[in-house]
Amino acid sequence: MSDMIARERRYGAANYDPLPVVMVRGQGPWLWDEAGRRYLDMLSAYSAVSFGHGHPRLVAALEAQAGRLAVTSRACHTDRLPPLLERLCRITGMDRALPMNSGAEAVETAIKCARKWAYVEKGVGAGRARIVACQGNFHGRTTTLVGFSSERQYHRDFGPYAEGFDVIAYGDARALEAAITPDTAAFLVEPLQGEAGIVVPPEGYLNACARICAERGVLLILDEVQTGLGRTGRLFACEHEGVKPDGIILGKALGGGLLPVSAFCARENVMGVFRPGDHGSTFGGNALAAAVALEALDVLEEEHLAERAAHLGTRLLERLRALSSPVVRDVRGKGLLVGIELDPERAPARRFVEALLTHGILSKDTHGTVARFAPPLVISEADLDWGIERIRETLREFGPVHEKAAAPA
Numbered sequence: 314m315s316d317m318i319a320r321e322r323r324y325g326a327a328n329y330d331p332l333p334v335v336m337v338r339g340q341g342p343w344l345w346d347e348a349g350r351r352y353l354d355m356l357s358a359y360s361a362v363s364f365g366h367g368h369p370r371l372v373a374a375l376e377a378q379a380g381r382l383a384v385t386s387r388a389c390h391t392d393r394l395p396p397l398l399e400r401l402c403r404i405t406g407m408d409r410a411l412p413m414n415s416g417a418e419a420v421e422t423a424i425k426c427a428r429k430w431a432y433v434e435k436g437v438g439a440g441r442a443r444i445v446a447c448q449g450n451f452h453g454r455t456t457t458l459v460g461f462s463s464e465r466q467y468h469r470d471f472g473p474y475a476e477g478f479d480v481i482a483y484g485d486a487r488a489l490e491a492a493i494t495p496d497t498a499a500f501l502v503e504p505l506q507g508e509a510g511i512v513v514p515p516e517g518y519l520n521a522c523a524r525i526c527a528e529r530g531v532l533l534i535l536d537e538v539q540t541g542l543g544r545t546g547r548l549f550a551c552e553h554e555g556v557k558p559d560g561i562i563l564g565k566a567l568g569g570g571l572l573p574v575s576a577f578c579a580r581e582n583v584m585g586v587f588r589p590g591d592h593g594s595t596f597g598g599n600a601l602a603a604a605v606a607l608e609a610l611d612v613l614e615e616e617h618l619a620e621r622a623a624h625l626g627t628r629l630l631e632r633l634r635a636l637s638s639p640v641v642r643d644v645r646g647k648g649l650l651v652g653i654e655l656d657p658e659r660a661p662a663r664r665f666v667e668a669l670l671t672h673g674i675l676s677k678d679t680h681g682t683v684a685r686f687a688p689p690l691v692i693s694e695a696d697l698d699w700g701i702e703r704i705r706e707t708l709r710e711f712g713p714v715h716e717k718a719a720a721p722a
């Protein structure tokens with residue numbers, strides 16, 4: 314066993330179970346391990362590395378800003394944060410943005426904002442505000458967020474839990490309608506559930522939710538930490554249904570794969586409830602993070618990465634769906650966020666992703682049955698095809714694979 318793996322096992326907390334590989338270098342969609350073996354990164358650090366590893370423009374922005382000014386805290390202004398705030402508002406269609414670091418912090422920010430909005434603007438009685446969330450949700454790992462997770466392991470043994478959350482079925486707009494009470498502040502939802510196993514809700518779901526929220530005076534807050542910034546083939550996944558939420562949460566790719574950068578963006582009457590001292594973060598919105606995030610948003614636009622994700626995602630989905638294998642139960646996703654659901658008896662997802670690793674593909678299982686594929690949006694068509702070929706080879710180790718006849722046009 315590699316010395317690095319042994320030392321991590323000895324000195325690290327056991328809260329992860331990493332694949333048995335030690336990466337030492339990355340470039341674009343490729344990673345190299347200690348022995349010099351090359352892997353195609355089809356995980357992208359759960360969408361945080363949408364720009365690929367070491368994107369030259371992002372590394373240059375990081376280096377230039379690191380030597381100039383990095384962290385001041387929000388006790389003073391810098392010349393880097395305002396352009397980022399302005400850009401975030403322009404691309405999300407929101408009025409104000411609040412920068413944080415991790416995705417979980419940005420979700421916590423949204424929850425605080427929605428609750429204060431409920432008391433100050435909606436007139437909900439003190440301490441009564443409620444937030445509706447969905448089964449299978451993943452919003453991060455803070456004690457409040459795991460308190461309303463339906464995933465047993467995320468939740469069990471970490472109580473007592475914060476009050477004020479109602480959990481309903483995902484993809485069912487009528488369940489939302491039924492769950493709303495006069496005390497409901499917000500509906501917090503992912504446009505497509507990533508961690509739950511790449512779960513795509515029925516068409517029209519988000520639109521129906523937006524209509525219900527508007528009618529009932531409830532904020533629609535979208536967690537686009539994973540689906541945002543081009544991943545699903547649009548700049549934001551809510552654009553697939555032309556939905557404009559009241560608040561949108563961003564993270565992961567916002568840091569260009571170099572730094573943790575997140576943000577909560579919202580309409581004026583929502584973000585307007587925050588007063589000096591209500592909320593904050595020492596590192597949130599620091600000049601270094603802002604410079605990198607701004608450059609990342611430039612690259613996203615100039616390299617047309619959302620369009621690339623749409624085009625390459627269609628190719629990935631079609632080619633995976635064309636593979637007929639007795640161990641594949643479903644292939645689903647949107648843009649470059651795709652999951653293969655496997656038969657857990659014949660092809661446990663963990664064993665499948667370990668087999669993929671030996672074929673030079675880095676991916677990760679979720680929930681024991683789904684292998685997820687989310688390559689960097691900068692991946693070339695040739696590299697993607699190479700990856701698809703390796704997936705086909707790996708599937709062959711678990712059973713015969715036939716090519717289905719292409720569906721008639």
Ligand SMILES: *Cc1c(COP(=O)(O)O)cnc(C)c1O
Pocket residue numbers: 359414415416417418420451452453454503507508536537538539540564565
């Ligand atoms: C990853 C993720 C988060 C949490 O982000 P962290 O940076 O890990 O705290 C929140 N919401 C969604 C949808 C995510 O995919």
